[in-house]
Amino acid sequence: MTAAQTQPATEIAPKAPKPSKWRRALTEIVNGNALVSVLAVLVAIVVGSLMIALTDPAVQAAAGYFFAAPMDTFSAIGSAVGGAYSALFRGSIYNFNADSFAIGIRPLTETLKFATPLIAAGLGVGLAFRAGLFNIGGQGQMLMAAAAAGYVATAWELPFPLHLIAALVAGIVAGAIWAGIAGLLKARTGAHEVIVTIMLNHIAFYLLAWMLATQGLLQAPGSNNPKTAPMAESAVFPLILGPMYKLHLGFLLALVAVAITWWLLERSSLGFRFRAVGENPAAARTAGISVGRMYFTVMLIAGALVGLAGVSQVLGTEPKGFSGGIDAGIGFDAITVALLGRSRPLGILWAGLLFGAFKTGGFTMQASQGVPIEIVLVVQSLIVLFIAAPPLVRAMFGLPQPGVATRRQRRAAKKEVAA
Incomplete structure (x- = not known):
């Protein structure tokens, strides 16, 4: 018997060729x-x-x-x-x-304007998805952000750009706090975030309706209509392409939010912990990650991103005053955008x-x-x-x-x- 016959079949069988890189x-x-x-x-x-x-x-x-x-x-x-x-x-x-290129390109600027709150709110929903949370409270977070930004923009008197910055920060903080309530309840009591955020949506809707019907809060002075006064010029987002187009600074802020969210998820240790909790909370807890703290933190950041969407509506798209329908269904459309973008910041950008x-x-x-x-x-x-x-x-x-x-x-x- 030859040496080749005594070798195992696995050693003499030809290996399958490796697939090419293409x-x-x-x-x-x-x-x-x-x-x-x-x-x-x-x-x-x-x-x-x-x-x-x-x-x-x-x-x-x-x-x-x-x-x-x-x-x-x-x-x-x-x-x-x-x-x-x-x-x-x-x-x-x-x-x-159209008669000219300047007029013909106007629809693209309108698309970018409508996409601005969708991108920001989609980032908030997608970020929560990556941490294993279903943030269905975009409507409430947008309404509270709109209320806070609208109050600062109509009731305060500050010079530009301090007034704009104050209204922007107020809206973002309000959205973060409203989402943080759901995150805190999830972390402390295990309450399901879907139920909590749906209830918070209803509370925000009726709370804003009360504010719009109350003089001294959001209702325009001397008016009986549930609508705010126009935003102060010093608190309105500037138009980035001039008065011929309605594209405002909010679009650039949404792009900045995309970049920050990408860095947070893909390059930061906090984003790694978010993803670890989203993949397997039990394993993350075994590895020493505080799952409850991650739930609370991710909802705070997600609410801030959705709050940016509400601020862009108030200070950019509807600066002449808004009513209770300021969210325009964007809070729920953001779920679709996040799903289509696979909860990836760049995917959410294109989906928006x-x-x-x-x-x-x-x-x-x-x-x-x-x-x-x-x-x-x-x-x-x-x-x-x-x-x-x-x-x-x-x-x-x-x-x-x-x-x-x-x-x-x-x-x-x-x-x-x-x-």
Whole structure:
């Protein structure tokens, strides 16, 4: 018997070649969450296109004689869908029908303006997600931040920029305190943050309503309407591109918040503790991390970020006075933005810009093409649906499921066992 025959089969079997760096990169992309988010948006847009086509009168009329002239139906579908998304682009990015570039670029500045509070509030929700907390109290945190910033901006008399800084800090601190209540209860008593933040939303809503109906607090002097007086000029966010556009300083502050949140999560020891608690609270506690303190701290920071969204609404978007609907549903839209951005600061930035474009362009779709604005809301809801079900998206596009061996991998494993 030769030496080769006496060696184990595992030693003489040829080793499988290592995949190239390009194949490894492609595998990481396919298995990553970012691709699932992109495909979820794509599927939602396709479903929205079907709804646009089904609700278009021209498509309905052409479908009545489809078998006689099928191309008329397809042409009507193309016109309806193409016209709708063309209007979405004109209303959110660039109006190519404008007389000048300065006018044509105005929709982009509106998109950035609408995206500003979505980005800030999305960061607050996403940061809590990374620590294992579901911050559903964005509405209450925004309302309390708006109340504090609005009071300082209307009742105090300070020079610029001290007045602006005071109103900004007051709003951020108010949002942090309101979220910190939920964090403290979670840390001390184990109260579920979802229930607590929902209750705090209701308390904030009615508390603000009382403030807006009380002279000396937020109600405009000499008025019976539940609305504040205009913000003092010394407390209003400056316009960063001049009076022709409504884009204000709040957008730059949101970008700064993205950078700070990224550094906090990815480069700081505090962010490491947040992520450790979010991954496994029991293991983090065993490693010496105070889980309760992390819950309280992360909710404080998350509330401050959401508070920045409320401040940008009061001092930037609605400086002429606000009422009880100042949050405009942003506190709940921020949950969608955080989910789409996978709770990553850069992902939240792009998700906020996308939803800002939907909001801005949706009005143009409705005005110029007669597309119901509810279809845009349906597309946003479908994005949440598909984001919440990654296996469904992977199955639709034939992508491998994480942790499940592909057919090729199973065949290779069988060959190795046989060898």
